[in-house]
Amino acid sequence: MNRTKLNWLLAALAAITLTACSGNEEQATAKPDPVHFESGDECHVCGMVITNFPGPKGEAITEKEQHVRKFCSTKDMFAWMLQPENENRDHTLYVHDMAQTEWESPDDAALIDARDAFFVVGSDRTGAMGPTLASFATEDAAHGFMMEHGGEVLKYSEITMEHLNTGAAMDEMSGMHEMGAMEAETAEHSM
Template sequence: MKKLLLILLLVPFMFACSQGDTASQPTQAEAIHEHDRCHLCGMMITKYPGPKAQLRLKGETIVPKFCSTRDMFNFALQPENKRQITHLKVHDMSVTDWESPDDSAFVDAESAWYVYGTSRKAVMGPAVASFASKEGATQFATEFGGAVLTYEQITIGLLAGE
C-alpha cells in the first residue's frame, strides 16, 4: 500500500517535468540592444535599417537575434534548425520606422506578410519586409515594389534568387 501511495504522489511531479521547455519559454520578443550581433552573420544588428527578427529554440535560454528577416529565414528554413524553433518574431514595418525599428513592433513571423523584391534596402541588399497585415504589405509593395508573400511562400530558393 505504501508503494502505491508513493507512486500516486510522484505522478504529478513526473508530468510537470515532462511538459518540455516550450511551455516555460516566453513568447514576447526581447529588446535588441546596441551591441547585439546577428546570430547568422555576426553584424551589429542596430547599425542597419530594415526589419529585424528573433526566435526561440527548444531548450535554449539564449534568444538568437537577426539583423534582417532575410537572415532569420536563411537560419529558420534550414532543416536542422526548423524543428528546433518554437517562436519566431519580426518587426511590423507598417507601425515602426524603417531606419530604426522599435522593439515594441515585433509580431509573430509565421502569421506575418512579407514583401520580397522591394526597392528598399536592408542590411545586405534587398529586404524581405515584414508586416502584421496583408493590407500593410500591399500598401508597402505599391509604394516600393515587390511581391506580397506569406511565411510559407518564402523559401531558401527564393532567397538565393532561383
C-alpha cells in the same frame, strides 16, 4: 504486508500525479518575450552590427535554453532558420512590424511573431544585406507596402531559400544589364 502495498500504491499515484502536473506546466508555459536590440549586438549570421542598418530585423529564441540569436535583417533570419538543422526546431521568432515603425530605425516595441507575419519579398526597399523581406502583422499592410514598393506577399510558411536569393539575383542581373548598355553605348560612340 497490506500496509506496504498501500504505501507502494500511494507512491505510484503521487508519481503519476506529479508527472501529469509537470506536463501541464510545460504546456502552459508562455513563449518568451522579444528581446530588445542593443547598440553592440552583432548578427548571428554575418557578424555585422545590427543597429547600424535600416529595415526589419529578426530574432530567434531557442525553446529549452532561451538562447537568443539576433539577425541584422529578416533575410538573414530566414537564411538561418531554413537550414536543415534549424527548420524543424520550435524556436520562437520575432520580426519588426514595419507598418508600426520607421524603416530607417525600427522600434523594438513593434516586434511581432514571425510565424504569424506576412512578408513582402522582392520589393525595392533594402535592409542590412541589400534586398530584404519586409515584415507586417497584417496582410492588408503587406499589400499596401507591395503596391508602393513592388514585390510579392507571402506567409512565413511559404518562404523558401529561392525567395531569399530572388532580390540578390535581380540586383546582379540589373547591374549586368546596365553594364551591357554602357558597353554598347561606348562601342557605338567608338565607331
